[in-house]
Amino acid sequence: MVTGTEAGAPPDAATVSLAVSTVIFALRADGEGHPASLRLPLVRRIRDPFEGDWALPGGPIEPAESLAEAAGRNLFDTTGLRSTYLEQLYAFGDVDRSPGTRVVSIVYWALVRAEEADLAAVGENVRWFPADELPGLAFDHNEIVAYALWRLRTKMEYSRIAQAFLGETFTLAELRQVHEAVLRKSIDPANFRRQLEGSKAIIPTEQHLTGGRHRPPRLYRYNSSVELIDNGPLTRP
Amino acid sequence: MVTGTEAGAPPDAATVSLAVSTVIFALRADGEGHPASLRLPLVRRIRDPFEGDWALPGGPIEPAESLAEAAGRNLFDTTGLRSTYLEQLYAFGDVDRSPGTRVVSIVYWALVRAEEADLAAVGENVRWFPADELPGLAFDHNEIVAYALWRLRTKMEYSRIAQAFLGETFTLAELRQVHEAVLRKSIDPANFRRQLEGSKAIIPTEQHLTGGRHRPPRLYRYNSSVELIDNGPLTRP
């Protein structure tokens, strides 16, 4: 019979170790052509298994930090940024996913702003890759990124996470281009506008973006009283 | 700089221990009145923190089993059943969720068939509770169950998991009553029928259920070529 054993420090606890990793997405505008592309930072491994290969940023958890705080620390150490969106993705714990030792990785995913990602200083062992053309990564990290990409694209269709890629104010065209870049399909601007205006998710400001070549578009702002996404009882407290 | 450290067994790994718990749902028909109710089994703690309180079945992970296998073991040890549906729910890792030691719990949720749940022998320290009227549980298990309930209800609306509560063949009324019991609202039988017939999710058999008081309804069967739910790249391999 199994009983809940959150406490009690079982003797074999050391045989399974725990780590937190984070998939970090940014949207970078390529050249002059409009279609921006999803990019993510990877770190080069400097130790034994898969030494020299690229891997997701991550590491063991500190005793005094929660899982989300550990993921935020991954993010900050890798990019120098604080995230506008951070969510748990999945816990990966197959027996053979790490040669030698048994490691369970709790993976988070994060969205950061494009401009800030460009400013961020990156070290020698950090490089940004296009999310759709990754090299062979260490461990099962290719599958992890594939799952994170699927979640990002699925949630983009029914939530407001696209705003996490943009700044304080933005035009509807910018917001639409985020959707188009992530979902890799074109969206009718007229219908996109109506859908958002009816959703109360964004608030029109009185400012317009000048400096463009054509009619200056209105700037919008987040409606902070509407949650980015409904996560049920989890994000309440 | 943080580097991916799936391997390397950091020295402080033992300060955070890892457990797997499982929220098990069954649908039990109460008395003669039609509305069935969601129930779940809890185990009574026999050790130090929260001794005597009820808690989710769970325990430390074995070195040779995956996370899902550990959850399946929780399920079997508690109910004697193998699940028709088992999915990871969330990893809970707040610093103060367990007095004394630091425990990270990876929680799964499972659905089992009503009749089988009744047959299952339960020990002295296992009891089934109505999911909506739980006592104060050990640790943060009340919040965990609330989140599992939210996920169950959310997924019931856009996936086919209701079938996991039923046997090999079933009538449309039975399937509809599962939806009604979980979502706590009544559903139009005519529209429910059309929606399912158009979805290719179920296959009509030539058999009818006799013995009822009225016109014998047709029996249906799962369409096993349609996944219960789209989990993206995760359930593919």
Next chain:
DNA sequence: CCAAAAGTGTTGAATTTACACCCATGA
């Protein structure tokens, strides 16, 4: 025959989708 659930048909509302068209600005 009667009651009640099984199953079919129909209608209007709400939503999605496609696309025509006017507006405002920089060059």
Next chain:
DNA sequence: TCATGGGTGTAAATTCAACACTTTTGG
């Protein structure tokens, strides 16, 4: 004034929701 993206209007197609109605069985 012209090209172009910003912004509005509209109508067909599809989906959703409510409910009337017919069918089939046990009693």
